[in-house]
Amino acid sequence: MSRDHEQYEENVGAYLLGALTELESEVFERHVASCPICRQDFEHLRVAAEALPRAVEPVEPPASLKKSLMEVVNAEAKQRSQAAAPARKRFWQRPFPRLSPAFAAGMACLLLVAGVGIGVGVANIGGGNGKTVTALVDRSAAPMGTATLKVSDNHGVMKVQGMPQPGDNRVYEVWVHRGDKFVPAGALFGVSRDGSGSAAIPSDLKGVDTVAVTREAQGGADQPSEQPVMSFKLA
Amino acid sequence: MHVVQGGDPRAFEVLYDRHGGAAFSLAYRMVGKRAVAEDIVQEAFLSIWRSKVRYEREKGSVRTWVLGIVHHRTIDALRRNLVHERRRASAEGLEERQEAKELTDVEAARREEAREVRAALQALPGEQSRVIELAYYGGFTHTQIAEMLDMPVGTVKGRMRLGLEKMRRELTGEVA
Numbered sequence: 378m379s380r381d382h383e384q385y386e387e388n389v390g391a392y393l394l395g396a397l398t399e400l401e402s403e404v405f406e407r408h409v410a411s412c413p414i415c416r417q418d419f420e421h422l423r424v425a426a427e428a429l430p431r432a433v434e435p436v437e438p439p440a441s442l443k444k445s446l447m448e449v450v451n452a453e454a455k456q457r458s459q460a461a462a463p464a465r466k467r468f469w470q471r472p473f474p475r476l477s478p479a480f481a482a483g484m485a486c487l488l489l490v491a492g493v494g495i496g497v498g499v500a501n502i503g504g505g506n507g508k509t510v511t512a513l514v515d516r517s518a519a520p521m522g523t524a525t526l527k528v529s530d531n532h533g534v535m536k537v538q539g540m541p542q543p544g545d546n547r548v549y550e551v552w553v554h555r556g557d558k559f560v561p562a563g564a565l566f567g568v569s570r571d572g573s574g575s576a577a578i579p580s581d582l583k584g585v586d587t588v589a590v591t592r593e594a595q596g597g598a599d600q601p602s603e604q605p606v607m608s609f610k611l612a
Numbered sequence: 613m614h615v616v617q618g619g620d621p622r623a624f625e626v627l628y629d630r631h632g633g634a635a636f637s638l639a640y641r642m643v644g645k646r647a648v649a650e651d652i653v654q655e656a657f658l659s660i661w662r663s664k665v666r667y668e669r670e671k672g673s674v675r676t677w678v679l680g681i682v683h684h685r686t687i688d689a690l691r692r693n694l695v696h697e698r699r700r701a702s703a704e705g706l707e708e709r710q711e712a713k714e715l716t717d718v719e720a721a722r723r724e725e726a727r728e729v730r731a732a733l734q735a736l737p738g739e740q741s742r743v744i745e746l747a748y749y750g751g752f753t754h755t756q757i758a759e760m761l762d763m764p765v766g767t768v769k770g771r772m773r774l775g776l777e778k779m780r781r782e783l784t785g786e787v788a
Contacts, residue, residue, distance in 0.1 A: 387769045387770065387773065388769065390773035390775070390776050391747065391754045391768075391769050391772050391773075393776060394747035394748045394772055395683060395684065395687050395748060396747035396752065396753050396754045396757065398753055421777075422777060422780060424780050424783060424784060425777070425779035426748070426776060427672060428729045428732070428779070429729065429733075429744070429749075430634065430638045430679040430682075430683060431634070431726055431729050432726050432729035432730045432733055433637045433638050434637065434641070435722075435723070435726075436633075436636060436637045436641075437633065438632055438636035438650070439646070439650065441650075443625075443628055443629075445654065446628060446657055446658070447621065450621045450658075450661055453661070454619055457619050538654075538655070571689075573651060573655075
């Protein structure tokens with residue numbers, strides 16, 4: 378039995394219980410891959426560790442969890458199928474809402490970034506009193522970002538995931554396209570370390586055809602100062 | 613699983629229906645807050661959908677795999693201090709708890725299995741079950757546990773290992 382093996386042998390239980398740090402886990406995994414004794418030990422004790430989640434008292438998840446998951450999944454599946462259908466009109470070939478000149482230039486930049494994948498998703502889900510719209514995300518600004526906007530009774534709740542931090546002393550600001558210009562929607566938000574966040578939009582969304590999000594200085598701005606990182610087409 | 617990760621929403625829905633409850637129960641047991649547990653489960657299932665983690669049949673059942681992903685993500689959340697108040701789903705959390713109502717044959721078998729695992733855990737000497745619970749359900753590292761219990765790290769690791777070994781024997785019916 379090598380000294381190397383002895384050093385790692387006692388870590389098997391801690392590894393299986395998730396009690397090692399990330400770095401320690403990686404080191405242990407490398408060792409197990411090359412040590413048949415530890416590998417055997419690992420397989421031996423795995424039965425017990427894998428039983429632990431099954432000891433938990435069952436708790437019913439809220440129905441809203443499945444609903445929100447399936448909204449994202451269905452919207453992304455639709456995006457994939459659209460991307461796989463070359464005969465369909467591309468996003469940038471479709472008419473876009475009238476924008477103020479400065480913001481329109483930003484939106485145009487967003488759409489014309491050569492060679493950059495842009496997440497295209499305009500999916501209306503649900504019906505009746507509300508609908509959920511999936512964001513069009515600028516992949517150059519938010520490679521992993523996804524977002525939905527749930528609109529009911531002319532008010533909206535936005536949920537984002539996988540978004541980068543907006544930057545030091547900056548926040549995400551929500552804009553609504555009303556008349557022929559974008560105005561603040563009265564909603565600023567940040568994202569947690571895992572990139573998730575949400576914002577309730579106090580503005581009345583009646584007559585609004587587009588909602589957009591930009592990064593602005595703390596406290597928000599009167600006009601968008603940059604191209605949007607995402608937008609939602611409501612009409 | 614290939615169908616789910618290949619982009620079939622219906623297959624994904626079946627996966628969630630089968631394992632979403634157990635995933636939520638585990639995350640809730642660990643963080644003690646429904647909203648945080650929801651976020652963790654949503655992230656875990658979306659990572660499966662987006663094929664960021666691949667299922668390998670030889671490493672166990674789909675359920676074990678899904679619960680492993682949820683466990684890792686919950687530990688990440690706990691260690692990143694996303695859960696500011698580490699509250700266990702104990703007496704104070706009971707008002708939030710809603711027992712799963714459905715009791716199908718499969719569910720009944722799972723509850724029986726849960727009772728067996730809990731019995732195996734409770735049969736351990738207190739010092740072993742404590743380190744196992746702090747690590748697995750509490751998301752604490754071995755060094756944190758050593759500090760909390762004021763004992764050497766080696767002792768903590770040893771108790772984890774011994775406890776798992778005894779649980780394994782209890783669960784498999786193997787005589788020591």
